[in-house]
Amino acid sequence: MRDLVQRFGGSLTTVFVALVLLWMVGMVLAPNLLMIDYALRPNLPPAQIGGPNDHYSLANFTYLAGEATHRAIFFKTIWASAIVTFVTLVVCYPLAFWLAQRATPAQAGLAILGLVIPFWINEVLRTLAWYILLAFRGPLNAVLLALGLISEPVRWAGDGGVLAAMTYAYILFMLFPIYNSMESLEAAQIEAARDLGAKSWRIHWRVVIPHAKAGIATGCVFTFMLAAGSYIAPSLLGSPGSRWFTEIIYNWFFEGGDWNRGAAYALVLLVLCLAVVLATLKLARVNLADVTK
Amino acid sequence: MSRSVQLDRVGMTFGTTRAVSDVTFTVEDGEFFSILGPSGCGKTTLLRIVAGFLRPTEGTVLIGGRDMAGLAPNRRPTAMIFQSLALFPLMSVRENIAFGLEARGVGKAERSRKADELLDVVALGGFGDRKPGELSGGQRQRVAIARALAVEPDVLLLDEPLSALDLKLRQHMRAELRALQKRTGVTFIYITHDQGEALAMSDRVAVMSAGVVEQIGAPQDLYANPQTPFVAGFVGETNRIAGRVAALAGGIATVDTGLGPMRGRAGPGLAEGQAVKLYVRPEALTPGTGGENSLAARVERVDFEGAFALAHGRLADGEEMIASIPATRLADAPGIGTEAAFHFDTDHAVVLADA
Ligand SMILES: Nc1ncnc2c1ncn2[C@@H]1O[C@H](COP(=O)(O)OP(=O)(O)OP(=O)(O)O)[C@@H](O)[C@H]1O
Ligand SMILES: [Mg+2]
Numbered sequence: 001m002r003d004l005v006q007r008f009g010g011s012l013t014t015v016f017v018a019l020v021l022l023w024m025v026g027m028v029l030a031p032n033l034l035m036i037d038y039a040l041r042p043n044l045p046p047a048q049i050g051g052p053n054d055h056y057s058l059a060n061f062t063y064l065a066g067e068a069t070h071r072a073i074f075f076k077t078i079w080a081s082a083i084v085t086f087v088t089l090v091v092c093y094p095l096a097f098w099l100a101q102r103a104t105p106a107q108a109g110l111a112i113l114g115l116v117i118p119f120w121i122n123e124v125l126r127t128l129a130w131y132i133l134l135a136f137r138g139p140l141n142a143v144l145l146a147l148g149l150i151s152e153p154v155r156w157a158g159d160g161g162v163l164a165a166m167t168y169a170y171i172l173f174m175l176f177p178i179y180n181s182m183e184s185l186e187a188a189q190i191e192a193a194r195d196l197g198a199k200s201w202r203i204h205w206r207v208v209i210p211h212a213k214a215g216i217a218t219g220c221v222f223t224f225m226l227a228a229g230s231y232i233a234p235s236l237l238g239s240p241g242s243r244w245f246t247e248i249i250y251n252w253f254f255e256g257g258d259w260n261r262g263a264a265y266a267l268v269l270l271v272l273c274l275a276v277v278l279a280t281l282k283l284a285r286v287n288l289a290d291v292t293k
Numbered sequence: 294m295s296r297s298v299q300l301d302r303v304g305m306t307f308g309t310t311r312a313v314s315d316v317t318f319t320v321e322d323g324e325f326f327s328i329l330g331p332s333g334c335g336k337t338t339l340l341r342i343v344a345g346f347l348r349p350t351e352g353t354v355l356i357g358g359r360d361m362a363g364l365a366p367n368r369r370p371t372a373m374i375f376q377s378l379a380l381f382p383l384m385s386v387r388e389n390i391a392f393g394l395e396a397r398g399v400g401k402a403e404r405s406r407k408a409d410e411l412l413d414v415v416a417l418g419g420f421g422d423r424k425p426g427e428l429s430g431g432q433r434q435r436v437a438i439a440r441a442l443a444v445e446p447d448v449l450l451l452d453e454p455l456s457a458l459d460l461k462l463r464q465h466m467r468a469e470l471r472a473l474q475k476r477t478g479v480t481f482i483y484i485t486h487d488q489g490e491a492l493a494m495s496d497r498v499a500v501m502s503a504g505v506v507e508q509i510g511a512p513q514d515l516y517a518n519p520q521t522p523f524v525a526g527f528v529g530e531t532n533r534i535a536g537r538v539a540a541l542a543g544g545i546a547t548v549d550t551g552l553g554p555m556r557g558r559a560g561p562g563l564a565e566g567q568a569v570k571l572y573v574r575p576e577a578l579t580p581g582t583g584g585e586n587s588l589a590a591r592v593e594r595v596d597f598e599g600a601f602a603l604a605h606g607r608l609a610d611g612e613e614m615i616a617s618i619p620a621t622r623l624a625d626a627p628g629i630g631t632e633a634a635f636h637f638d639t640d641h642a643v644v645l646a647d648a
Pocket of ligand 2: 338376
């Protein structure tokens with residue numbers, strides 16, 4: 001704060017601080033408080049709002065706790081998001097290592113370009129592309145049939161399709177934090193470990209992963225949050241058996257017309273996501289400041 | 294034989310860069326062998342070839358008589374100390390030292406004990422629980438040495454390990470490294486671009502220039518008998534006097550210089566009439582007339598260096614000349630601005646063909 005005053009003078013600093021406060025209050029705090037307020041009130045016809053029935057209660061939350069299907073979908077969403085995160089990590093870790101430590105600058109540039117270009121296309125269209133690829137009569141089944149790997153078309157839509165599309169959609173959010181943290185690892189450390197007799201897995205376990213820990217945790221947190229809050233992939237590629245919790249929230253808002261219950265559901269998802277994130281960071285012994293770097 | 298390193302016509306080309314060519318030498322068991330050369334001459338490349346990080350484009354490397362072709366660094370009986378040390382910053386000093394043992398599947402208690410033993414060897418007892426970042430430069434240096442020694446290598450490869458240290462510490466570590474090498478009996482291959490370091494520590498030194506080994510010999514030998522103009526100039530200070538060979542007899546060359554005829558020991562491959570230079574060390578030049586060869590110079594300045602003084606003069610042909618005068622003989626030092634006479638023994642001058 002004193003730094004800011006020194007650099008920009010008192011009046012400009014006041015403007016900065018005011019803008020930041022405005023942002024925090026207007027864009028972060030107010031909507032969330034409003035949502036909490038909604039979640040704690042019953043859904044009433046307009047005439048009764050502010051009337052004797054309009055009082056705070058936990059009814060919207062207890063409804064979720066008592067509704068077995070929604071509860072199952074909720075936990076499934078958390079669990080499936082964890083799997084998406086894990087698969088994305090498994091895909092990105094070797095790629096990030098190769099980019100950061102093995103590739104020549106030209107190779108790395110080309111590879112990153114290749115990874116980024118698809119992201120110039122809208123997320124809905126990208127997911128739609130997966131929808132086409134994985135369709136029952138789509139190219140993937142056609143190729144596998146032609147190769148003789150399957151004898152009849154497979155219905156990919158459902159959990160598998162959602163997993164594939166999400167992994168693809170969030171690859172960059174996982175890749176870049178890991179790549180960044182791996183890039184700062186001195187190549188001589190890997191050589192030294194090898195020279196001292198360590199096999200590849202030990203080099204990764206003892207040298208590379210500890211160094212890249214903050215990046216890995218950051219990537220996992222991003223991917224998990226995005227996956228848990230995803231709507232497009234499950235709604236396009238999911239089957240009735242692979243519904244996502246966000247779809248249920250959407251339904252409360254736009255089909256059930258019960259904004260209060262929708263808000264309560266969204267709040268539960270938010271809190272659980274936060275809990276998972278904080279637990280992950282704790283487990284990896286990384287603090288929030290590292291993640292925002 | 295068991296811990297010797299033999300290089301046979303080793304060459305390395307990166308794309309179009311010829312980094313090392315036709316290097317052949319043998320480092321004996323238990324020898325302290327230095328590779329000395331200016332920056333970019335291919336020293337690191339050569340060391341990385343021995344360690345197994347680079348596959349040479351030609352030639353073979355034998356360690357203990359065994360061909361190393363195709364063996365990865367972790368399969369060779371070598372350990373490398375990197376220019377940057379490459380300690381693992383997130384591990385404690387003890388874990389760093391024990392890492393090689395961990396990789397060999399040695400149990401935790403045993404490797405911990407061994408690490409503490411090595412900490413004592415490098416005089417860092419009690420520092421085991423610190424992180425490398427909490428040590429001074431010299432202490433980190435010693436951790437790197439202990440970490441490499443922990444795997445009991447036959448050959449220790451050191452890539453300018455002292456270059457990051459300040460002068461005092463560097464001199465101290467020189468002595469320590471030398472003592473450690475004698476105590477462990479491990480063969481050392483030591484890279485440096487500091488000729489003082491190479492001369493002070495090594496049993497033998499290979500002088501490299503532009504990817505080629507120019508000369509190999511004991512420090513005194515390199516200093517007294519340089520075989521190429523590069524070695525004469527790179528190892529120690531020297532004066533150069535240009536001329537042509539007038540006569541060759543009994544290993545002595547008589548050179549016609551612009552300052553009159555002078556004699557010195559003939560280098561390899563001389564012929565009469567050849568363009569040569571006569572190389573004389575500053576300390577071989579004695580003030581005063583007489584002696585076997587004499588020359589005159591206008592003294593421009595005299596720098597007192599403590600143990601000796603350096604008289605900078607200009608010869609009649611316009612070339613610079615430096616004479617070193619021991620502090621005990623300062624009374625003989627010529628006055629600044631005077632035309633002074635110097636002389637040197639034929640035995641103390643070397644005549645080498647121009648490259
Ligand atoms: N991986 C590489 N690709 C291309 N050229 C290289 C590579 N490594 C080294 N070279 C080149 O080979 C030559 C020798 O390099 P090297 O690193 O062996 O020099 P050095 O003697 O160790 O120098 P310094 O004292 O500066 O460390 C240099 O011209 C360098 O540019
Ligand atoms: Mg080098």
